[in-house]
Amino acid sequence: MKYLVHMDIDLPTDMPAEEAAEIKATEKAYSQQLQRAGKWPEIWRVVGEYANYSVFDVDSHDELHDILQNLPLFPYMDITVVPLAKHPSDVK
Numbered sequence: 001m002k003y004l005v006h007m008d009i010d011l012p013t014d015m016p017a018e019e020a021a022e023i024k025a026t027e028k029a030y031s032q033q034l035q036r037a038g039k040w041p042e043i044w045r046v047v048g049e050y051a052n053y054s055v056f057d058v059d060s061h062d063e064l065h066d067i068l069q070n071l072p073l074f075p076y077m078d079i080t081v082v083p084l085a086k087h088p089s090d091v092k
């Protein structure tokens with residue numbers, strides 16, 4: 001099952017720089033582990049924003065929810081999820 005996910009990140013302005021750097025490093029490792037496992041096949045930066053569009057390929061709504069809830073930046077994100085179905089004109 002594929003999902004288009006928009007993540008909009010808003011870190012508190014008073015968060016110490018070291019703490020922010022540590023959360024971002026943990027987030028990057030978590031994300032890259034899921035990318036290598038094929039669960040997070042696409043991630044794109046939104047130009048000019050601290051936001052991304054990602055595609056997740058998971059087995060269930062629950063699996064996606066668990067992945068998103070475990071993002072280290074989850075407490076600082078607004079997340080929008082769009083479930084994707086195969087387009088009838090897709091030639092693949």
Ligand SMILES: O=C(O)C[C@H]1C=CC(=O)O1
Nearest residue numbers: 009027028031051052073
């Ligand atoms: O920078 C972001 O878009 C937020 C987050 C998502 C993956 C990652 O490494 O960081």
